[in-house]
Amino acid sequence: STLKLQTNYLDAYIGQDELLLLNESVKSIHEEMHNKISTGNEFLGWLDYPLEDHSAELEKMLEIALEVRNNAKVFVVIGIGGSYLGAKAIQDALSPYFRVDESLPEVIYAGQNLSGRYMNQLLKYLKYKDVYINVISKSGTTTEPAIAFRILRKYMEEKYGEKANERIIVTTDSEKGALRELANEKGYRSFIIDEDIGGRYSVFTAVGLLPLAIQGYDIHAIMHGVKDAAIDLSEGDVITNQAYQYAAIRQLLLTKGFGVEVLASFEPALKNLHDWWQQLFGESEGKGLDGILPIAASFSTDLHSIGQYIQDGKRFLFETLLHFHEVEEDCEVPYDAQNKDQLNYLSDKSLNMINDIATQGTAMAHVEGGVPVMSIEVGTLDEYHIGYLMYFFMKACAMSAYLQGVNPFDQPGVEAYKFKMSELLGKNSEVRK
Numbered sequence: 001s002t003l004k005l006q007t008n009y010l011d012a013y014i015g016q017d018e019l020l021l022l023n024e025s026v027k028s029i030h031e032e033m034h035n036k037i038s039t040g041n042e043f044l045g046w047l048d049y050p051l052e053d054h055s056a057e058l059e060k061m062l063e064i065a066l067e068v069r070n071n072a073k074v075f076v077v078i079g080i081g082g083s084y085l086g087a088k089a090i091q092d093a094l095s096p097y098f099r100v101d102e103s104l105p106e107v108i109y110a111g112q113n114l115s116g117r118y119m120n121q122l123l124k125y126l127k128y129k130d131v132y133i134n135v136i137s138k139s140g141t142t143t144e145p146a147i148a149f150r151i152l153r154k155y156m157e158e159k160y161g162e163k164a165n166e167r168i169i170v171t172t173d174s175e176k177g178a179l180r181e182l183a184n185e186k187g188y189r190s191f192i193i194d195e196d197i198g199g200r201y202s203v204f205t206a207v208g209l210l211p212l213a214i215q216g217y218d219i220h221a222i223m224h225g226v227k228d229a230a231i232d233l234s235e236g237d238v239i240t241n242q243a244y245q246y247a248a249i250r251q252l253l254l255t256k257g258f259g260v261e262v263l264a265s266f267e268p269a270l271k272n273l274h275d276w277w278q279q280l281f282g283e284s285e286g287k288g289l290d291g292i293l294p295i296a297a298s299f300s301t302d303l304h305s306i307g308q309y310i311q312d313g314k315r316f317l318f319e320t321l322l323h324f325h326e327v328e329e330d331c332e333v334p335y336d337a338q339n340k341d342q343l344n345y346l347s348d349k350s351l352n353m354i355n356d357i358a359t360q361g362t363a364m365a366h367v368e369g370g371v372p373v374m375s376i377e378v379g380t381l382d383e384y385h386i387g388y389l390m391y392f393f394m395k396a397c398a399m400s401a402y403l404q405g406v407n408p409f410d411q412p413g414v415e416a417y418k419f420k421m422s423e424l425l426g427k428n429s430e431v432r433k
């Protein structure tokens with residue numbers, strides 16, 4: 001199958017009977033979700049989105065991608081949280097580690113920090129390059145991207161005059177928000193984020209797909225993977241639906257005192273996919289003074305940092321290892337006649353093979369150290385499988401949050417810092433000098 005959840009190391013922690021006991025709850029949550037009557041039902045649009053026909057929208061993205069490729073060296077994506085992490089995750093998972101393809105525009109992200117240093121350097125970097133901007137904000141009012149857009153809009157208008165408007169593409173709500181107003185007024189081209197799809201569930205809309213189309217990724221293949229996942233994960237059963245199984249296991253572990261989940265993999269390109277996962281689960285579940293704290297780790301490097309803690313620290317964490325079976329390129333360890341480094345026992349072996357053994361060895365060691373370990377095995381590292389995996393996580397996350405008893409689609413805690421920040425900055429008491 002495309003994706004396999006491996007749970008054989010969990011026997012010491014979770015019995016099959018416990019899992020089956022949860023099945024009634026899983027079934028009824030599933031029904032409520034699919035009948036759109038569960039809490040937060042106004043944000044369940046992502047569930048069936050992959051099953052609908054989006055070909056016209058995808059074509060529009062591909063047309064713009066062609067235009068951008070012919071007219072720009074840099075494509076700046078402005079957005080924060082769910083408005084950029086998905087695109088960045090897929091981009092980094094699939095792009096080469098070192099080579100920069102000069103024929104494609106470079107995609108740069110802005111608006112997810114308030115660093116003056118970052119913005120200053122970005123403006124300098126853009127100075128002599130042709131640029132397009134994609135500003136992504138569902139609400140159209142989030143401070144960080146709004147500030148970045150104001151600065152970059154000025155830069156574009158100074159550089160291109162009237163023509164700047166043709167180089168700015170907006171992705172936002174169909175009616176609401178300052179960004180929609182601005183788009184209407186300036187005549188920017190725009191993509192719509194459906195009202196019933198929240199930020200962290202929006203990677204398969206233009207939010208994620210347009211920046212990926214610009215870089216030449218196969219957005220049809222992504223949607224194909226997403227659609228197959230939506231079909232494969234459509235049963236309300238904790239055994240046959242692996243997303244629900246992952247959700248139920250997480251919640252059982254939480255009730256047994258395992259309140260931290262480390263998602264780790266041995267392919268560094270997946271680091272941003274882990275960050276996307278961290279946002280999805282952290283923002284969906286960290287509520288009501290409860291929830292699992294999601295931690296993203298990249299092995300082997302993090303085995304030499306928090307790996308110590310995982311093996312030997314406080315026993316309140318569990319680990320999920322993410323593993324793609326087929327990673328296209330590989331490299332062999334050469335034979336060395338002198339063998340001073342005593343590595344000849346590995347000569348002619350491939351790095352990917354050694355990496356797979358490292359994955360197994362790590363799982364075994366952590367299990368011995370008292371860590372509940374499961375793994376998610378995926379096929380090839382490509383657009384199709386990443387799309388599939390992301391939908392798997394989204395469906396698992398919604399179920400897991402519901403089992404925990406919280407609304408997966410709101411983020412009241414995020415508002416707290418925004419409010420304090422606005423207060424300190426004197427929002428609404430503005431007097432322009």
Ligand code: PA5
Binds near residue numbers: 083137138201283
């Ligand atoms: O998942 C979410 O809903 C959030 O992380 C949002 O994506 C983030 O706050 C950005 O919001 P907006 O797109 O409205 O600027």
